[in-house]
Amino acid sequence: MIDKVSNKFKTMADVRPTEKCNLRCKHCFVPPNPSFMSDEQILDMPMQLSATGVSGTVLLQWQR
Numbered sequence: 128m129i130d131k132v133s134n135k136f137k138t139m140a141d142v143r144p145t146e147k148c149n150l151r152c153k154h155c156f157v158p159p160n161p162s163f164m165s166d167e168q169i170l171d172m173p174m175q176l177s178a179t180g181v182s183g184t185v186l187l188q189w190q191r
């Protein structure tokens with residue numbers, strides 16, 4: 128399924144708007160991190176991608 132979707136995009140970008148997670152899964156190995164992206168940073172992503180030479184269709188993969 129993901130291959131069928133990802134083949135339609137020229138670029139894939141992982142976006143992690145926050146590293147705050149309080150679900151406390153017992154198996155979790157991710158250390159808590161209070162950092163997060165501001166609304167302005169999220170809205171500026173197309174410009175940031177463009178500035179690094181990215182063009183065409185982009186698949187944004189949102190992660191916690």
Ligand code: SF4
Nearest residue numbers: 148150151152155157
């Ligand atoms: S980051 Fe994922 S695995 Fe870790 S506590 Fe949050 S939801 Fe659970």
